Amino acid sequence: MKIEDLIAQIRQKKSFLCVGLDTDLDKIPNHLLKEEDPIFAFNKAIIDATHQYCVAYKPNIAFYEAYGLKGWKSLERTMEYLNENYPEMFTIADAKRGDIGNTSTRYAKAFFETMDFDSITIAPYMGKDSVEPFLEFEDRHTILLALTSNQGAYDFQTKTLDGQELYKEVLSVSKTYKGSERLMYVVGATKASYLEDIRKIVPESFLLVPGVGTQGGSLQDVCKYGITKNVGLLVNSSRGIIYASTGNDFAEVAAKKAYEIQQEMQIELSKIK
Amino acid sequence: MKIEDLIAQIRQKKSFLCVGLDTDLDKIPNHLLKEEDPIFAFNKAIIDATHQYCVAYKPNIAFYEAYGLKGWKSLERTMEYLNENYPEMFTIADAKRGDIGNTSTRYAKAFFETMDFDSITIAPYMGKDSVEPFLEFEDRHTILLALTSNQGAYDFQTKTLDGQELYKEVLSVSKTYKGSERLMYVVGATKASYLEDIRKIVPESFLLVPGVGTQGGSLQDVCKYGITKNVGLLVNSSRGIIYASTGNDFAEVAAKKAYEIQQEMQIELSKIK
Numbered sequence: 001m002k003i004e005d006l007i008a009q010i011r012q013k014k015s016f017l018c019v020g021l022d023t024d025l026d027k028i029p030n031h032l033l034k035e036e037d038p039i040f041a042f043n044k045a046i047i048d049a050t051h052q053y054c055v056a057y058k059p060n061i062a063f064y065e066a067y068g069l070k071g072w073k074s075l076e077r078t079m080e081y082l083n084e085n086y087p088e089m090f091t092i093a094d095a096k097r098g099d100i101g102n103t104s105t106r107y108a109k110a111f112f113e114t115m116d117f118d119s120i121t122i123a124p125y126m127g128k129d130s131v132e133p134f135l136e137f138e139d140r141h142t143i144l145l146a147l148t149s150n151q152g153a154y155d156f157q158t159k160t161l162d163g164q165e166l167y168k169e170v171l172s173v174s175k176t177y178k179g180s181e182r183l184m185y186v187v188g189a190t191k192a193s194y195l196e197d198i199r200k201i202v203p204e205s206f207l208l209v210p211g212v213g214t215q216g217g218s219l220q221d222v223c224k225y226g227i228t229k230n231v232g233l234l235v236n237s238s239r240g241i242i243y244a245s246t247g248n249d250f251a252e253v254a255a256k257k258a259y260e261i262q263q264e265m266q267i268e269l270s271k272i273k
Numbered sequence: 274m275k276i277e278d279l280i281a282q283i284r285q286k287k288s289f290l291c292v293g294l295d296t297d298l299d300k301i302p303n304h305l306l307k308e309e310d311p312i313f314a315f316n317k318a319i320i321d322a323t324h325q326y327c328v329a330y331k332p333n334i335a336f337y338e339a340y341g342l343k344g345w346k347s348l349e350r351t352m353e354y355l356n357e358n359y360p361e362m363f364t365i366a367d368a369k370r371g372d373i374g375n376t377s378t379r380y381a382k383a384f385f386e387t388m389d390f391d392s393i394t395i396a397p398y399m400g401k402d403s404v405e406p407f408l409e410f411e412d413r414h415t416i417l418l419a420l421t422s423n424q425g426a427y428d429f430q431t432k433t434l435d436g437q438e439l440y441k442e443v444l445s446v447s448k449t450y451k452g453s454e455r456l457m458y459v460v461g462a463t464k465a466s467y468l469e470d471i472r473k474i475v476p477e478s479f480l481l482v483p484g485v486g487t488q489g490g491s492l493q494d495v496c497k498y499g500i501t502k503n504v505g506l507l508v509n510s511s512r513g514i515i516y517a518s519t520g521n522d523f524a525e526v527a528a529k530k531a532y533e534i535q536q537e538m539q540i541e542l543s544k545i546k
Contacts, residue, residue: 022376062372062379068387072345096372098396099335100423103295106335114341123371123396125418127425145398150373152400155446161434173428 001118002139003206006090007230009055014266016231017258018056018092018208019046020238021078022063027243029250039064039074042250044081046242049251051086053258056234058092058208079115090234091118092208096145098123104133112140119143121186121208124170128177135179141206142183146170146198149188149211171201184208189235192221204228210236219261223268231269237261274391275412276479279363282328283504287539290531291329291365291481292319293511294351295336300516302523312337312347315523317354319515322524324359326531329507331365331481352388363507364391365481369418371396377406385413392416394459394481397443401450408452414479415456419443419471422461422484444474457481462508465494477501483509492534496541504542510534 010016021043025033028042035041047057059078064071082089093111097120098104111117112134119141122131134142147157147167157167164172174183184206187198198207207226212219212235219235226233237257245253283289294316298306301315308314320330332351337344355362366384370393371377384390385407392414395404407415420430420440430440437445447456457479460471471480480499485492485508492508499506510530518526 060372060376060379062370062376062383065383066379066387068383069342069345069349072342076342094372096396096399097335097369099333099367099369100421100425103333103335106333106339110335110338110341114339123369123398125396125398125429126369126421126423127428127430129423129425131425148373148399150399150402152373152402152404155400156398156434156439156442157400159435159442161429161439162432166429166434166439169429169432 001090003141005088006055006206009088009090010231010269013052013055013262014269015053015055015262016233016235016265016269017054017261018058018234018236019050019054019241019258020094020210020236021046021057021059021242022238023059023074023242024063025067027246029246029248031248037074037077039067039071040077040081043074043078045251046254047082047086049255050241050258051089053255053262056090056092057082058094058236058238060238061093061095076115079117083116092143093117093120096121096123098126098130100126101129101133104130108134108137112137119184121145124174131174132177132179135177135182140182143208144170144174144183144185146185147187147194149190153188168197168201171198175202186210187226189222192218192225195222195225199226199228204230204232206232206234208234208236212237219264219268223271227268227272229272231272235265274363276414278361279328279479280503282361282363283542286325286328286535287542288326288328288535289504289506289508289538289542290327290534291331291507291509292323292327292514292531293367293483293509294319294330294332294515295511296332296347296515297336298340300519302519302521304521310347310350312340312344313350313354316347316351318524319527320355320359322528323514323531324362326528326535329363329365330355331367331509331511333511334366334368349388352390356389365416366390366393369394369396371399371403373399374402374406377403381407381410385410392457394418397447404447405451408450408455413455416481417443417447417456417458419458420460420467422463426461441470441474444471448475459483460499462495465491465498468495468498472499472501477503477505479505479507481507481509485510492537492541496544500541500545502545504545508538
């Protein structure tokens with residue numbers, strides 16, 4: 001997907017919400033367990049109910065991988081369903097991969113070609129030649145971990161490396177990579193004020209922001225420091241939407257939650273000059 | 274697998290060779306493509322031919338993931354074959370995963386439980402709560418990326434963070450993690466002298482060393498700086514063994530190559546006092 005198409009979709013739906021598909025057999029409504037593919041049945045119902053309020057879906061790959069072949073099949077079916085029925089959706093493989101050159105190329109093929117995702121999350125630790133193979137794919141996007149929203153982010157990411165924090169170094173250095181115009185960044189919302197510094201380094205890039213609501217930061221603060229003329233934000237919510245109800249009304253309640261966030265986002269979008 | 278069993282196997286076989294299963298349909302002998310599962314057929318032949326000269330096998334997960342469901346099936350069959358026929362083998366999922374707590378737990382289940390690997394490689398960028406979920410599994414081992422052998426290692430890993438290089442900080446900080454006795458580390462052999470510094474921080478830990486031969490460092494140098502009383506080394510070779518011949522004699526030639534490395538290793542092991 002071209003970035004312009006993502007921006008157009010955001011403007012049309014007045015939403016920059018990404019729904020995280022962290023689908024867990026222990027948490028989905030009991031009646032779905034009778035289905036032939038309960039994970040896909042759950043995802044399908046969530047997608048059908050929420051698609052008008054969001055612009056992106058982000059399957060968390062670990063949740064599928066944990067079920068082995070069955071899980072990969074559910075993931076493939078989910079992607080086929082999305083690409084057939086809602087081709088306008090921006091799809092994110094939350095995979096946090098990254099390896100040396102020829103191996104990264106394999107991962108890129110797995111997610112961009114075999115499964116036709118628009119984007120993938122990548123860990124930056126192995127540097128340039130582990131990231132650039134992903135950047136070669138036209139109209140696909142690589143979302144590099146910069147500052148994550150978990151406690152472990154303070155182990156390395158916020159420590160000072162050669163004069164600036166490691167996550168800032170990741171932002172600065174990655175801008176020099178070939179194909180860097182296809183980079184986005186994961187930036188946790190635990191301290192929205194970090195976004196002010198981040199915008200000094202990557203003023204235009206799209207940021208994927210997890211952790212709004214449940215893990216801290218407010219949507220208003222994220223927008224205050226992070227929003228750009230072309231929006232430049234995708235804010236993710238997973239459990240707060242997909243598990244808002246575990247009853248028969250789960251899809252309906254998920255839609256209601258997504259709608260509430262979309263309404264807040266509409267207000268923030270109206271502030272862009 | 275208990276670490277003592279790995280050490281006993283090394284002593285018995287006089288080898289600390291790990292064979293990397295980077296199996297690629299474009300590189301395996303043509304006649305195997307007629308098989309119902311060519312990747313598994315190739316792996317099985319390589320394993321049967323080389324098992325007496327090595328102590329570990331390391332499937333590079335990207336190579337399987339790139340083929341989608343079919344690839345995962347080949348990987349599962351390879352692991353079943355290994356665990357049934359050569360249960361003494363130490364198995365490494367070269368997956369370079371890492372995510373926040375509950376997601377890392379999913380990855381750990383995928384590889385330690387669903388596929389019964391003895392160990393997995395993990396990227397350290399997200400810190401403590403992304404690594405500790407893996408360390409909870411008894412008799413399973415987590416191999417943390419410290420210093421990799423690719424060019425991109427110089428982007429972040431060798432830069433100075435809070436007074437010492439990032440890769441040393443990863444070694445130091447990870448030693449404080451709960452379950453750290455189950456940690457091993459990936460250390461590239463591009464500059465074997467780095468191993469001298471690394472051994473000051475982790476004097477006993479097992480190191481998984483890629484890049485011997487093809488990418489630089491010699492086995493002698495790696496041993497000079499890295500070997501411990503309990504060996505403490507697994508040296509990986511992938512392409513140099515599995516693709517040494519692409520003819521009908523591929524398994525035979527792979528065995529010959531593995532034997533040659535084992536012979537060198539035997540000499541190094543005899544030097545341990």
